[in-house]
Every structure is written in structure tokens, then in C-alpha cells.
Amino acid sequence: MNAEGEHAEDHQTQQEQASPEMVARIRESFDRQGLMAHLGARITQITPGRVNFALPSRPEVTQQHGYFHAGATSAVADSAGGYAAYTLFPENTEVLTVEYKINLLAPAVGAHIEAVGTALKAGRTLTVCQLEVFGVLDGRRKLVANGQQTLIRVNPSER
Amino acid sequence: MNAEGEHAEDHQTQQEQASPEMVARIRESFDRQGLMAHLGARITQITPGRVNFALPSRPEVTQQHGYFHAGATSAVADSAGGYAAYTLFPENTEVLTVEYKINLLAPAVGAHIEAVGTALKAGRTLTVCQLEVFGVLDGRRKLVANGQQTLIRVNPSER
Amino acid sequence: MNAEGEHAEDHQTQQEQASPEMVARIRESFDRQGLMAHLGARITQITPGRVNFALPSRPEVTQQHGYFHAGATSAVADSAGGYAAYTLFPENTEVLTVEYKINLLAPAVGAHIEAVGTALKAGRTLTVCQLEVFGVLDGRRKLVANGQQTLIRVNPSER
Amino acid sequence: MNAEGEHAEDHQTQQEQASPEMVARIRESFDRQGLMAHLGARITQITPGRVNFALPSRPEVTQQHGYFHAGATSAVADSAGGYAAYTLFPENTEVLTVEYKINLLAPAVGAHIEAVGTALKAGRTLTVCQLEVFGVLDGRRKLVANGQQTLIRVNPSER
Numbered sequence: 001m002n003a004e005g006e007h008a009e010d011h012q013t014q015q016e017q018a019s020p021e022m023v024a025r026i027r028e029s030f031d032r033q034g035l036m037a038h039l040g041a042r043i044t045q046i047t048p049g050r051v052n053f054a055l056p057s058r059p060e061v062t063q064q065h066g067y068f069h070a071g072a073t074s075a076v077a078d079s080a081g082g083y084a085a086y087t088l089f090p091e092n093t094e095v096l097t098v099e100y101k102i103n104l105l106a107p108a109v110g111a112h113i114e115a116v117g118t119a120l121k122a123g124r125t126l127t128v129c130q131l132e133v134f135g136v137l138d139g140r141r142k143l144v145a146n147g148q149q150t151l152i153r154v155n156p157s158e159r
Numbered sequence: 160m161n162a163e164g165e166h167a168e169d170h171q172t173q174q175e176q177a178s179p180e181m182v183a184r185i186r187e188s189f190d191r192q193g194l195m196a197h198l199g200a201r202i203t204q205i206t207p208g209r210v211n212f213a214l215p216s217r218p219e220v221t222q223q224h225g226y227f228h229a230g231a232t233s234a235v236a237d238s239a240g241g242y243a244a245y246t247l248f249p250e251n252t253e254v255l256t257v258e259y260k261i262n263l264l265a266p267a268v269g270a271h272i273e274a275v276g277t278a279l280k281a282g283r284t285l286t287v288c289q290l291e292v293f294g295v296l297d298g299r300r301k302l303v304a305n306g307q308q309t310l311i312r313v314n315p316s317e318r
Numbered sequence: 319m320n321a322e323g324e325h326a327e328d329h330q331t332q333q334e335q336a337s338p339e340m341v342a343r344i345r346e347s348f349d350r351q352g353l354m355a356h357l358g359a360r361i362t363q364i365t366p367g368r369v370n371f372a373l374p375s376r377p378e379v380t381q382q383h384g385y386f387h388a389g390a391t392s393a394v395a396d397s398a399g400g401y402a403a404y405t406l407f408p409e410n411t412e413v414l415t416v417e418y419k420i421n422l423l424a425p426a427v428g429a430h431i432e433a434v435g436t437a438l439k440a441g442r443t444l445t446v447c448q449l450e451v452f453g454v455l456d457g458r459r460k461l462v463a464n465g466q467q468t469l470i471r472v473n474p475s476e477r
Numbered sequence: 478m479n480a481e482g483e484h485a486e487d488h489q490t491q492q493e494q495a496s497p498e499m500v501a502r503i504r505e506s507f508d509r510q511g512l513m514a515h516l517g518a519r520i521t522q523i524t525p526g527r528v529n530f531a532l533p534s535r536p537e538v539t540q541q542h543g544y545f546h547a548g549a550t551s552a553v554a555d556s557a558g559g560y561a562a563y564t565l566f567p568e569n570t571e572v573l574t575v576e577y578k579i580n581l582l583a584p585a586v587g588a589h590i591e592a593v594g595t596a597l598k599a600g601r602t603l604t605v606c607q608l609e610v611f612g613v614l615d616g617r618r619k620l621v622a623n624g625q626q627t628l629i630r631v632n633p634s635e636r
Contacts, residue, residue, distance in 0.1 A: 071234025
């Protein structure tokens with residue numbers, strides 16, 4: 001679950017590997033997102049229908065008590081889900097978040113949080129993803145937020 | 160919305176004024192939130208049961224197309240709702256977001272976005288707020304996101 | 319909300335009137351819905367972008383405490399929102415609920431509940447509605463549930 | 478997952494069994510809910526933190542196309558989640574739904590639908606459940622709706 005990825009083809013057993021084209025497409029899109037860099041988020045894993053993000057703890061993304069701010073937690077969860085959907089889309093399409101709902105289950109503490117977006121249902125127009133965020137400290141992961149997201153595929157002619 | 164604004168100023172007609180104590184309490188809490196400063200958000204209005212935020216456009220909070228990132232839009236909406244609930248809470252309590260749901264209705268463009276949190280129902284334990292985000296350009300406001308949020312009041316003995 | 323109500327009656331002051339064709343289209347759809355008749359719900363008002371339902375109290379839709387069951391409250395809210403969106407769709411299209419979120423704000427008591435669906439944003443593909451449910455007793459209305467709903471327009475060629 | 482239950486103690490391996498007291502408490506509560514009987518729903522499995530419902534197809538719960546109505550799908554999902562939370566509560570407490578969000582992923586068809594409520598996080602005051610609804614036909618299950626729900630525990634002194 002915490003694989004960094006590019007050189008892991010051989011011992012990847014349970015999940016399909018994303019194609020190099022898909023990885024490139026997502027990394028290129030990610031690099032244009034000012035907010036993710038500003039927060040300090042990075043993509044840690046890309047597989048078809050599932051994308052993981054990590055966001056390290058630092059004062060710029062936390063609250064007064066040292067917890068991650070709900071806004072930061074949500075932002076990386078939303079992005080992880082968006083790219084999870086995007087892995088399933090054909091080339092030359094775009095993804096937009098229609099809506100999401102997130103429950104903040106526990107104070108988000110840890111050295112970093114890990115956001116996992118997983119496609120539950122991929123349709124021609126709409127895709128629904130599950131969003132999970134874990135606080136990670138000393139290798140222990142605790143679920144701190146859980147959500148559900150609806151995304152729309154935008155085709156070039158519709159832009 | 161049993162407001163506490165006993166010292167409401169004369170020229171405030173449609174909305175009650177927040178008390179100086181309430182304003183101070185919210186500004187002090189806001190100042191401890193690293194994320195809001197990091198994004199560049201500021202509080203623009205505090206009335207009992209309603210709080211407004213503004214977030215100016217800049218590359219650090221936008222996407223590749225110049226729209227505000229959904230994560231930034233959500234973060235200020237969540238914070239506006241949290242403080243709207245907080246205006247109705249007694250002293251020495253805290254507010255936590257239980258969950259929220261937000262629809263991204265239109266590309267969030269503008270010189271800044273304005274997030275408005277409004278308490279719909281304030282209970283002893285739970286408060287429900289409406290969240291609205293407007294894109295503002297040249298004095299014209301357009302609704303770009305709409306949501307609903309549940310918050311919990313945390314009393315000192317429960318911390 | 320580009321209304322179609324050319325034949326608005328004189329005594330309708332604040333809201334545009336729905337056209338007879340729109341009213342007929344919605345009533346015909348409603349009559350085919352087994353669940354609404356089974357619950358005892360009826361449509362009480364149809365205007366462009368807004369539809370009201372009433373559901374009278376009786377043991378079949380309530381809980382042990384005499385409150386309306388959350389499932390019944392949600393069912394009429396969802397239907398009111400669905401038809402509110404439908405009023406804005408062209409002929410020969412259909413409406414499907416993509417998702418909704420509802421907060422149950424207070425015990426739903428009253429002689430009947432009134433559900434109001436209101437379109438917030440109508441797009442080519444997706445429409446977002448606000449859902450409100452009021453408990454009504456002796457002419458007094460109290461907000462008992464509030465929600466937000468996403469709907470999709472299905473065109474004949476896509477069925 | 479499709480166990481009917483009462484005589485299955487011996488070969489129940491993966492899940493804890495609910496105590497007879499818990500089963501009795503939930504069945505007694507269920508029997509007082511007019512709506513569930515009116516819809517034709519029944520509880521099919523009770524384990525700690527997870528409750529399954531079945532709702533057979535019939536015109537009273539379906540739409541014009543023979544699909545289950547979203548309102549019926551939501552009602553059994555909400556109830557399954559409510560009782561899943563309730564299995565984790567101490568005696569002499571009650572459960573109320575605070576809010577839920579549900580995505581209708583596919584037309585809900587089948588001989589019956591099966592709703593599964595699963596507690597994700599159980600707290601002193603609030604519990605969060607995952608909601609899943611499957612269409613079941615000839616032993617094949619297909620996910621037709623997915624949601625997330627927040628519930629509150631009400632203690633006797635607070636009623």
C-alpha cells in the first residue's frame with residue numbers, strides 16, 4: 001500500500017500495474033496543480049482505479065492542536081479520488097469532481113496522512129469513488145476520514 | 160438563532176452584529192490555523208450564525224485552468240461553516256467538523272471566492288450549516304459550490 | 319431558471335406557473351411510481367424548478383414514537399427533488415437520481431410532512447437540487463430535514 | 478453474507494455472533510417500525526457492527542421500469558445502518574440517524590435487494606456506518622447503491 005512504484009513491476013502481485021502512459025498522464029496533470037505542491041502533497045501509488053497520496057505534517061497544513069486541517073485532509077482525498085477515476089478514462093478526456101462527502105472520523109495526526117481514492121463504479125459519464133484517509137505514524141495506519149465522491153468525465157468536444 | 164449581539168450597532172439593519180467577544184474569540188482561533196494563512200484566506204464578516212471568508216485567486220490555490228482547486232474551495236467553505244456554528248456556542252467550548260458534503264456547481268473563477276457558512280439548525284450537541292461559495296469578479300457573484308455540514312460542540316470536560 | 323409558464327394564472331404572484339404540459343408529464347410519471355402511492359404521498363405544487371410533496375402521517379410511514387420514519391422522509395424529499403429537476407428538462411428525457419445527502423434535523427412530527435425540491439443549478443447533463451422537509455401541524459411549518467441532491471438527465475438515445 | 482441466521486451458530490466462523498439479547502432488542506425495535514413492515518423489509522442477519530436487510534421486489538416498492546425506487550433502496554439502507562450502529566450501543570440507549578449520503582450506482586433490479594450496514598467507526602456519541610445495497614437475482618449480487626451515514630446515540634437522560 002505504500003509502494004513508491006515505478007520499479008516495482010516484478011513483485012507486484014495483487015494489483016494490476018498502471019501503464020507508463022497512464023502514470024505519465026497523471027503526473028503531468030498533477031504537476032500543473034498549484035494547490036497540491038503548495039500543500040506539499042505527492043502521489044505515492046498509481047494503479048488502475050486506485051491512487052494514493054501522501055501529505056507530510058507541517059504547520060502550513062495543520063491546526064492549532066497539531067492535527068491536519070480538515071481542509072487539507074479533504075483536498076488530498078478529493079485529488080486521490082479524482083486521479084483514481086482518471087486512470088479509467090480514455091485519452092484526451094478530463095475529470096471533474098461533481099461532489100463529495102467526507103466524514104472526519106478521528107483527529108488526523110501522524111507524520112503524514114495517506115489518502116486513497118478507489119473507484120467503486122466507473123460509468124460512461126459518471127464515476128463514483130471511495131475516499132479513505134489514514135494518519136500514519138511509525139508505520140501504523142489509522143483511518144481518520146472516509147468519504148464518497150462523484151466525478152464526471154469531460155470529453156474534448158464538450159469543453 | 161438566538162443571537163447574543165446585545166450591542167448591535169444602529170446601522171446594522173438586516174443582520175444582528177456579533178459581539179466584540181465573539182469576534183475576538185473567532186479571530187484568535189483563526190490565527191492559530193496554519194492552513195488558512197497558508198492559502199491566503201481571511202474572514203470578512205462575522206454575524207451570529209453566519210461567517211464569510213474570502214480567498215483571493217493566485218497560482219497556489221488554483222488549478223491548471225486558473226480555476227480555484229476544489230480542495231481550496233472546500234477548505235474555506237468548511238472553515239466558514241465551522242466558525243458560523245462557533246458563533247452560537249458558549250464560551251470554553253470547541254467546534255469540530257463531523258462531516259460535510261459539497262457540490263462543485265461551476266468552475267470556480269474570479270478575483271476571489273467568497274465562502275459563506277450559515278447555521279441552519281443549532282442543537283445542544285450537533286449543529287448543521289449550509290455552505291455556499293461564490294466566485295466574485297468585478298462585483299458580480301456567481302454560486303460555484305453548495306454544501307451542507309454537520310458540526311459537533313466539544314465541551315471542556317470531554318476534551 | 320428559464321421557466322416555460324406562459325399561461326401563468328393571475329393569482330400566482332411570486333412564482334411562475336408550470337405549463338399544463340409540464341404538469342401532465344409529471345403527474346403521469348408520478349402515477350406510475352408504486353412507492354409514492356403505497357406511502358400515500360401526493361404532489362401539491364409544481365412550478366418551474368420547484369416541486370412540493372405532501373405525505374400525511376399514518377402508522378405505515380412512522381416509527382414507534384409517532385415520528386415519520388427517516389426512510390419515508392427521504393423518499394418524498396428525493397422524489398420532490400427529482401421532479402423539480404424534471405420540470406426543467408426537455409420533452410422525451412428522463413431524470414435519475416445520482417446521489418443525495420440528507421440531514422435529519424429534528425423529529426419529523428406533524429399531521430403531514432411537506433417536501434420541497436428546488437433546483438439550484440440546472441446543467442445540460444447534471445442538475446443539483448436543494449431538498450427541504452417540513453413538519454406541518456395546525457398550519458405551523460418546522461424544518462425537519464435538509465438535503466442536497468444530484469440528478470442526471472437521460473436522453474432517449476442513451477437509454 | 479446471505480445467512481438467514483438463527484440456526485447458524487455452529488458454522489459461523491468469520492464473524493462474531495450477536496448475543497441473543499442483542500438480537501431480541503433489535504427485532505423488538507424493528508417490529509415497532511411501521512414503515513419497514515409496510516415496505517415488506519425483513520432483517521436477515523445481525524452481527525456486532527453489521528446488519529443485513531432484504532426487501533423483495535413488488536410493485537409497491539418499485540418504479541415504472543420495475544426498478545426498486547430510490548426511496549425504498551435508501552429506506553432499507555438507512556435502517557440497516559441504524560441497527561448496525563445499535564448493535565454496538567449499551568442497553569437503554571437509542572439510535573437516531575443524523576444524516577446520510579447515498580449514491581445510486583445502477584438500476585436496482587432483482588428478486589430482492591439486500592442492504593448491508595457496517596459500522597466504520599463507533600464513538601461515544603457518534604457512529605459512522607457504510608451502507609451498501611445489492612440487487613440479487615438467481616444468487617448473483619450486484620452493488621446498486623453505496624452510502625455513508627452518521628448516527629447519534631441518545632441516552633435515557635437526554636430523551
